Amino acid sequence: MADVNNLQLLWFALIGVLFAGFFFLEGFDFGVGMATRFVAKDLPERNQLISTIGPVWDGNEVWLITAGGALFASFPGWYASLFSGFYLILLIILFGLIIRGVSFEFRSKMQTPATRAIWDWTLFIGSLIVPFFFGLMFTSMVKGMPMDAEGNIRATFTDYFNLFSIVGGVAMVLLCFLHGLNYIRLKTIGEVHVRAGVYAKRLYIVLFIGLAAFAGLLYTSTDFFTVHPVSTWSLLALIIVLSILATFGAYKDKEILAFITSGLTLVALVALLFFGLFPRVMVSSISAENSLMISEASSTPYTLKIMSWVSLTFLPIVLGYQTWSYYVFRKRIKKESGVEDSYGG
Template sequence: MHTTGLELFWFILIGVLWAGYFFLEGFDFGVGMLLTLIGRDDLERRAVINTIGATWDGNEVWVIVAGGATFAAFPLWYARMFSAFYLALFILLVALIIRGVAFEYRGKRQSATWRRNWDIVITVGSLVPALLWGVAFGDLIKGIPITANGIFTGSLLSLLQPYALVAGLATLSLFLLHGALFLNLKTTGALKERASALAGRIAPITAVIILAFLAWTWEVARTEHHAGDVPGMIPVSALLLVVAASWLNRERLSGWAFTVTGVAILAITATVFMTLYPDVITSSLSSAASLTIAEAASQPYTLRAMTIVAAIFTPFVLLYQGWSYYIFRRRVSLPHETVPASDQPHEV
């Protein structure tokens, strides 16, 4: 079946939504995973949480919109993906729920044990999605045992194939680096120094994992049953940006370091979607059983109506989120630290 302009537009838009989610929620996950490493006592951990306290739940809206857009624009993709990944997505959803609960409940009691336990929940609730999102997209590219009529014949273990695990480690390590650089950008004093030092240690490991993932992805796109054509400059640029982030961090250019890891996330997401195209789910049983964009798409009328709604409301959403980041742009510091008047922190 031939892919129409509207179907391609919505496939690209869904890719943009996932890229935005990984860019924004990526540093949230990184901050959560680094919580107990950067913060050495309750006061410091409260400061670390405060760096994302005003924005983390807003960042999660991106994945809700991405899921809703997939359901409306490509209902067959949505149905088959959730059927195949049912247990994995359930685990991921539980992790996201307990993470949100932990943010709200850790301050309800003064007990050190109570808060320490919730801090562990935040760490685990951030680590699991950071890993599983990469595994899920790796499975979509490499292929899962699904028949032509959409029946998933595998198990949870069959989703943990080597390529998918490397993809999961790639997102995990990249989000860790992104989060460390965000903390370097948003904190002061000892917290900032620890975040910078940790980013310097994470960056080389991340670069090696990203190299392995991109090289394997290139090989999958070249040799297996994918018609996707990924320009070589995109994955190469993603790797170079990760390397550049390490140098920028050493030069104490924290804003630029954080920016280039964000652009690397966008480039890697683009690589994933361009490799997947024109499929939305790849079958490991037979290339004929793979689900294409055209086969999964809604009717043209639905896509036209969705396009009009998206064109009207998307600018307002982007403006609001940009405004919220502007309002909470200042660094977070501990009460005993002094910072310039132009960069006063939020209260901890």
């Protein structure tokens, strides 16, 4: 802790905020993409769901791009170890983002149901694999990877795919799917609105089982409870409380409450992982001495200072624009691709 200066701490926190913002915003995009194969029963309903995220999905992905750029500039050592050690996982994530992005464009240009179905499936697959492999990567990272003193990771299949990482990936998929269902209820009217509520009420039971499994594996697979017991227990309690509130909102048709709390659950999960990592950025399973620390991975103070001033200048503009875009596209979507003026709920 003493080795971490204020600028390093600031940028470690900002990267956490960027990932949290990404999962809050892009999380419901992933959920809507997955819901196209379950909630929507025909082409007009599928179009209705996609219309809810059509104006915003690409803007939401900017949070991930910014997080990656900030990671590269502020913590090049972390970036190097993470991207080399998780190269294949990140390649799969990139593949999922690409096929998901192009599916929005190509599906509307297909002339036959068969060809359109191909891009509908790529939308679903991309929306599924991205949160799964993000969850798998983050849980593998906090569990610890076989990293030597030079920051090189020489991992085997079981270092990436183990019970903890798979549960983490499934939990992330469930959270994003539920967040998407809550967003659908907030943004649509008609049968998909009702159907999304039915799915959400059923899946929250599964989610609590998944969260219990995740918490148990977090206890046995990481040192979070010994290194940061207060923040770990507090954030786990917060995740449970937020999940209960989201469940209450789903059952009582309080759509705004359900959506906000499901998104904040994702934010709290990211906070849990970042608090547990601190003051490390990469955990070594070989030796604690090989773990990469914030102070070792960061850029120079001058670089961090310049980045801070640039961020302070442009961040309010970006946030203002994104808030305005959500305000413009705030209305509910009908099955016939129309809109209704008020939210209700």
